[in-house]
Amino acid sequence: MLYAIITVIFRISSLKEEYMSNQQNLLVIGNGMVGQNFLVSLMASDIKEHCDVITFCEEPIPAYDRVHLSEYFSSKSANELSLVSPDFFNENDITIHIGDKAIAIDRNNKTVTSANGAVIAYDKLILATGSRAFVPPISGHDREGCIAYRTIADLDNMIAAAKDSKVGAVVGGGLLGLEAAKALQNLGLETNVVQFGPRLMSAQLDDGGAGLLKSKIEDLGVTVLTNKNTIKIIDGDSCRHKMIFADGTELETDMIIYSAGIRPRDEIAASCGLDIAGRGGIVIDNQCLTSDKDIYAIGECASWNDKIFGLVAPGYAMARTVVDHLAGGAEEFTGADMSTKLKLNGVDVASIGDPHASTPGSLVYSYQNGVDGVYKCLVVSQDNKQLLGAVLVGDASGYPTLTQYYLNGIELPQHPDSLILPSRSDESVGLGSDALPASAQICSCYDVSKGDVCSAVEMGCTTIGALKDETKAATGCGGCAALLKSVLDCELEKAGIEVNTDICEHFPYTRQDLYNLIMVEEIKTFHDLISKHGAGKGCEICKQVVGSILASYWNEYVLESEHVGLQDTNDTFLANMQKDGTYSVVPRMTGGEVTPEGLISIGQIAKKYGLYTKVTGGQRVDLFGARVDQLPLIWQELIAAGFESGHAYGKSLRTVKSCVGSTWCRFGVDDSVGLAVELENRFKGLRAPHKIKFAVSGCTRECAEAQSKDIGVIAVEGGWNLYVCGNGGMKPRHGDLFATNLDKQTLIKYIDRILIFYVRTADRLQRTSVWMENMEGGLDYLKSVVIDDKLGVCDQLEAQIQHVVNSYQCEWKTTIGDETKLKRFRHFVNSDKHDENIIFVEERGQIRPANLEERELLAAENA
Amino acid sequence: MNQWIDACSIDDLQANSGVCALVENQQVAIFYMPDDNAVYAINNYDPFSHINALSRGLIGDIKGEPMVASPIYKQHFSLKTGRCLEDENIRVETYAIRINNARVEINTNITIEEAA
Ligand code: SRM
Ligand SMILES: Cc1cc2nc3c(=O)[nH]c(=O)nc-3n(C[C@H](O)[C@H](O)[C@H](O)COP(=O)(O)OP(=O)(O)OC[C@H]3O[C@@H](n4cnc5c(N)ncnc54)[C@H](O)[C@@H]3O)c2cc1C
Numbered sequence A: 001m002l003y004a005i006i007t008v009i010f011r012i013s014s015l016k017e018e019y020m021s022n023q024q025n026l027l028v029i030g031n032g033m034v035g036q037n038f039l040v041s042l043m044a045s046d047i048k049e050h051c052d053v054i055t056f057c058e059e060p061i062p063a064y065d066r067v068h069l070s071e072y073f074s075s076k077s078a079n080e081l082s083l084v085s086p087d088f089f090n091e092n093d094i095t096i097h098i099g100d101k102a103i104a105i106d107r108n109n110k111t112v113t114s115a116n117g118a119v120i121a122y123d124k125l126i127l128a129t130g131s132r133a134f135v136p137p138i139s140g141h142d143r144e145g146c147i148a149y150r151t152i153a154d155l156d157n158m159i160a161a162a163k164d165s166k167v168g169a170v171v172g173g174g175l176l177g178l179e180a181a182k183a184l185q186n187l188g189l190e191t192n193v194v195q196f197g198p199r200l201m202s203a204q205l206d207d208g209g210a211g212l213l214k215s216k217i218e219d220l221g222v223t224v225l226t227n228k229n230t231i232k233i234i235d236g237d238s239c240r241h242k243m244i245f246a247d248g249t250e251l252e253t254d255m256i257i258y259s260a261g262i263r264p265r266d267e268i269a270a271s272c273g274l275d276i277a278g279r280g281g282i283v284i285d286n287q288c289l290t291s292d293k294d295i296y297a298i299g300e301c302a303s304w305n306d307k308i309f310g311l312v313a314p315g316y317a318m319a320r321t322v323v324d325h326l327a328g329g330a331e332e333f334t335g336a337d338m339s340t341k342l343k344l345n346g347v348d349v350a351s352i353g354d355p356h357a358s359t360p361g362s363l364v365y366s367y368q369n370g371v372d373g374v375y376k377c378l379v380v381s382q383d384n385k386q387l388l389g390a391v392l393v394g395d396a397s398g399y400p401t402l403t404q405y406y407l408n409g410i411e412l413p414q415h416p417d418s419l420i421l422p423s424r425s426d427e428s429v430g431l432g433s434d435a436l437p438a439s440a441q442i443c444s445c446y447d448v449s450k451g452d453v454c455s456a457v458e459m460g461c462t463t464i465g466a467l468k469d470e471t472k473a474a475t476g477c478g479g480c481a482a483l484l485k486s487v488l489d490c491e492l493e494k495a496g497i498e499v500n501t502d503i504c505e506h507f508p509y510t511r512q513d514l515y516n517l518i519m520v521e522e523i524k525t526f527h528d529l530i531s532k533h534g535a536g537k538g539c540e541i542c543k544q545v546v547g548s549i550l551a552s553y554w555n556e557y558v559l560e561s562e563h564v565g566l567q568d569t570n571d572t573f574l575a576n577m578q579k580d581g582t583y584s585v586v587p588r589m590t591g592g593e594v595t596p597e598g599l600i601s602i603g604q605i606a607k608k609y610g611l612y613t614k615v616t617g618g619q620r621v622d623l624f625g626a627r628v629d630q631l632p633l634i635w636q637e638l639i640a641a642g643f644e645s646g647h648a649y650g651k652s653l654r655t656v657k658s659c660v661g662s663t664w665c666r667f668g669v670d671d672s673v674g675l676a677v678e679l680e681n682r683f684k685g686l687r688a689p690h691k692i693k694f695a696v697s698g699c700t701r702e703c704a705e706a707q708s709k710d711i712g713v714i715a716v717e718g719g720w721n722l723y724v725c726g727n728g729g730m731k732p733r734h735g736d737l738f739a740t741n742l743d744k745q746t747l748i749k750y751i752d753r754i755l756i757f758y759v760r761t762a763d764r765l766q767r768t769s770v771w772m773e774n775m776e777g778g779l780d781y782l783k784s785v786v787i788d789d790k791l792g793v794c795d796q797l798e799a800q801i802q803h804v805v806n807s808y809q810c811e812w813k814t815t816i817g818d819e820t821k822l823k824r825f826r827h828f829v830n831s832d833k834h835d836e837n838i839i840f841v842e843e844r845g846q847i848r849p850a851n852l853e854e855r856e857l858l859a860a861e862n863a
Numbered sequence B: 001m002n003q004w005i006d007a008c009s010i011d012d013l014q015a016n017s018g019v020c021a022l023v024e025n026q027q028v029a030i031f032y033m034p035d036d037n038a039v040y041a042i043n044n045y046d047p048f049s050h051i052n053a054l055s056r057g058l059i060g061d062i063k064g065e066p067m068v069a070s071p072i073y074k075q076h077f078s079l080k081t082g083r084c085l086e087d088e089n090i091r092v093e094t095y096a097i098r099i100n101n102a103r104v105e106i107n108t109n110i111t112i113e114e115a116a
């Protein structure tokens, strides 16, 4: 039997060989960012039909986003960082050897051998082995708790080591070093940055920029040590290690993170005799070919023109070049722009072109503002016409404009310094995206030009989201998002496409405009608003929007006669209409907490009215199948048993989920149920553009799934961590870490402000997740509004929420006390009969609505 | 035979909203728009969701045509003609309605169009 199977397999594989004699074995070593990008480009090209693709992946997981690696500490899981869709390899018939490292290349026989013993033949070989963090070869460099900053495994090691550490040191004050420092600080360590040279970010910044950056970083509580040459690491006295520097000074630290530059991983290439550059890196030509015509090298392992490129965009350009070359094309890799913009510990830093003015004859303009902590410098050509380089620290808002001057050789304005000085009245400083040539590169990660964007707009992409889907622009590092938006706006304007943001035909306004009108003119009814600012009678869209705005601003009873006509049926009857016209009833159970007596009363009431009961996904009990006339009776009893409306019907606060927390759970760090109950009681009844959900977890195991909620809170040793704008539902979104280690008072203050800011500025039916996705400036902007009070509105936001808290009423309690309102809860105004169309059948011991077939059967029986 | 049947008192109506009355075993949705001094009567049965619910929809106008939006799947029905604004093949019954001595009266035998 076994024999037979083997023969068959053999037959099939030999058949395949015969059949596909023009097939090529394409072998890729390394499944990092560039290796994966190569595979994706290859799969999008025609030549994939002729390739059998095999790849070696040394790490235990396929390619992930190293650029956003640091987010692994704050908000992203390994899964979310992944660059590979789950079925990618399967769907494309690519064989991936996960966790297997290529160890030798035999160029004569054209095979590669792996650590696990696989021997694979290749026709073409692509090396994408990346680089490693440079670890200074000093004694003690490999002591426990001394970790490189490069892979997810490194980060896991850091998290583990941080558990019993107080002090941390980062070796290297470059781009990555400062990112690592931020990570250590977030892990709660006292953080030091040890820099060999005199300047931070020496590759990108000049003295002025580096000096200012140093003082800004120090303001944040990180100690920066410059001119420190570590000569050895030994046992410490107060900490695990002691670093000894050449100048005789020392530093005690529990952890050491290496981030002092990268070294290309060229060893496998070197040992099979490929040319290696003087400063390391596999030598490649403009086609990315190595010294062997069947072997290419791409990404950080490659050296072009004696240069290593430590950024993804050049690696992606190399990958595209190789795919093109394999297909017989003539594309060339001719170097790449190394301009960068980033936010280091919240400090904006950008560097463009030649920041050190090393071009002969170049001139320098600089501007320093010690008060605001801003430093800007421009390097221009001798004739004052071309931008050669720039450094921006503390305010990098000019980056998109300056890079466009630089990359496209656009002639500078008469006074180039106007580009960095706080605006001069006689000159416009911004460079409209109109001025850019079609060839201007907008997104360097995905090589998207202005021309590409314009044709996508012509094809009908009129939103940033559509443009991202179509061109991939702004989906890499995200650095080009602002520029992309300005190109889009400009193109739309030119095309005369007015993006109609009117809420509906009755109001020529957006939801936000209506909110402002209501606030500023103190309008209290729909009638007043539409007679002053609208036309016609309104419709279900504007009525609900205005109903919601009035409710969140004035917080009056929603069934007041001026308001009742604005509510959707669920709000009108304070219950959720089901498919058969009956309603569900959801009493509030704050934090999911309920007493046995409470549960018993709910059970008794459900039994009395014959309702179907189910525990919801929001940690409470839902009672289904109530007729409209039964709603007040049921609520009368629920209120008597101590329950309140759960607002399951409203675009308002729904539930605050909790986990059991420190009260019972052996891992609990704080009382999550207590906080959940307090938050739910504070915010219940708040009407919003869409529903709002919270959750509170008692520790980072996160049993309450707080990171998928609009507002998520997690207890940590230092206080509460606040996540915002998460979402489950149709398009799940992981919440963003907004602030850490908050005390309860600050936590509530931030939530107050965030919620009212959302209520004021979101679009209709926009959950916080989409609101955040569309917010210009994103999380940082929200922080600047809520934490730094950039708009000066925090007092107003707090006053508004306080008004809502103070004027809370259980709508059901108000309703059952009001005879006139109760009149509405009848199916017929002129009869006590019930709707005969409501028919239940039994299933699993409870009722459910009869389906159409069952209704017909029942009707036939009755006839 | 044209016959006006008493449905309810005008006090039973909800301004800018709807109620349902049982008229000769028919469920009739009655809407009241006080600003236009208008009342409308249509069948309460929603042909899309197959339930009696149109009286519980939001009302207003689309391009000047008074309408109700079904509370279930949100299709719009003209209150004058009963036509579904999204699907012209679908129409709900409309009835003649009048106010007589503070009483609301319905005539299920004539539609509004015929009455007018
Ligand atoms: C009852 C319940 C299902 C259950 O039996 O567990 C439920 C039922 C409904 N959900 Fe839900 N959702 C319920 C928990 C959830 C959850 C889970 C949670 O809250 O933890 C989610 C995902 C989390 C989230 O919202 O981010 C959820 C995401 C949705 C969505 C998608 C929202 C989105 O942003 O994509 C809708 C549709 C919508 O709102 O537009 C929806 C809409 C609905 C509606 C209102 C649909 C409708 O219009 O009829 C359902 C009627 C509820 C009713 O009649 O009472 N329901 N729904 C849950 C009630 C929880 C509660 O106690 O109030
Ligand atoms: C923390 C951090 C932040 C960064 N931020 C930015 C940024 O903001 N912008 C930017 O442009 N760039 C940034 N970078 C750099 C960017 O991540 C790299 O340029 C990019 O990852 C290079 O891709 P690569 O495929 O060449 O190398 P890698 O992504 O390192 O992939 C190489 C892969 O090959 C594997 N490998 C090596 N040898 C073998 C072998 N013999 N057999 C099998 N597998 C092998 C390695 O294990 C690795 O998985 C950052 C890097 C780090 C670490």
Ligand code: SF4
Binding pocket: none
């Ligand atoms: S998942 Fe869909 S079907 Fe289930 S309750 Fe939510 S909305 Fe209804």
Ligand code: FES
Binding pocket: A442, A443, A444, A445, A446, A473, A474, A475, A476, A477, A478, A479, A480, A481
């Ligand atoms: S430049 Fe990185 S996403 Fe566009």
